[in-house]
Amino acid sequence: MNALHPDLSRIVVSADQIQTRVKELAGQISTDFSNGDQLYIVGILKGAFIFLADLTRQLTVPHAVDFMALSSYGKTTSSGAVRILMDLREPIEGKNVIIVEDIVDTGRTLEYLYRILKGRKPASLHSCVLVRKQRDNLNIPIEYLGFDIPDVWVVGYGLDFADKHRTLPYIAELKRD
Ligand code: 5GP
Numbered sequence: 001m002n003a004l005h006p007d008l009s010r011i012v013v014s015a016d017q018i019q020t021r022v023k024e025l026a027g028q029i030s031t032d033f034s035n036g037d038q039l040y041i042v043g044i045l046k047g048a049f050i051f052l053a054d055l056t057r058q059l060t061v062p063h064a065v066d067f068m069a070l071s072s073y074g075k076t077t078s079s080g081a082v083r084i085l086m087d088l089r090e091p092i093e094g095k096n097v098i099i100v101e102d103i104v105d106t107g108r109t110l111e112y113l114y115r116i117l118k119g120r121k122p123a124s125l126h127s128c129v130l131v132r133k134q135r136d137n138l139n140i141p142i143e144y145l146g147f148d149i150p151d152v153w154v155v156g157y158g159l160d161f162a163d164k165h166r167t168l169p170y171i172a173e174l175k176r177d
Pocket of ligand 1: 047101102103104105106107108109110152153154155159160161
């Protein structure tokens with residue numbers, strides 16, 4: 001087996017665990033939306049693109065895909081306010097929307113998105129998050145959750161550190177200096 005990259009300290013979620021869970025989440029979503037209403041999947045760039053690609057290819061119900069880009073953190077610290085950098089191409093009024101996010105940390109980004117998208121009057125609004133950092137004060141409804149992970153900076157499977165390590169098939173903890 002290949003040695004871990006020197007920037008990384010350990011694997012937090014393995015590639016096998018991810019693939020198994022993504023399949024389960026897609027199965028759950030497909031069951032919940034099997035009534036024929038088209039789903040509108042909203043991927044949050046950049047981090048969610050790999051998760052979204054794997055998830056949507058496992059969905060067995062009709063769905064459209066769109067993307068939003070939000071202002072993100074600088075390096076490994078929070079920069080504060082959230083802003084829309086790129087918006088959806090279509091109105092979501094009357095649609096069944098699922099937000100697909102790579103990671104929830106403080107929950108600020110998801111909370112902001114919820115508020116904005118809810119205001120556009122979708123028929124329903126759910127969220128699907130690959131990993132959530134365990135924090136006591138987190139109070140966001142996440143209907144489809146991949147994994148709870150410790151409060152460390154992670155990379156891989158779409159998640160980066162200064163644009164590095166995004167394409168790793170697993171999620172790993174970044175070494176602290
Ligand atoms: P929140 O608003 O929940 O605090 O943070 C969500 C955003 O912060 C994510 O969409 C992601 O861009 C970034 N983020 C938070 N924790 C991590 C992490 O451990 N690794 C990476 N790569 N990004 C993170």
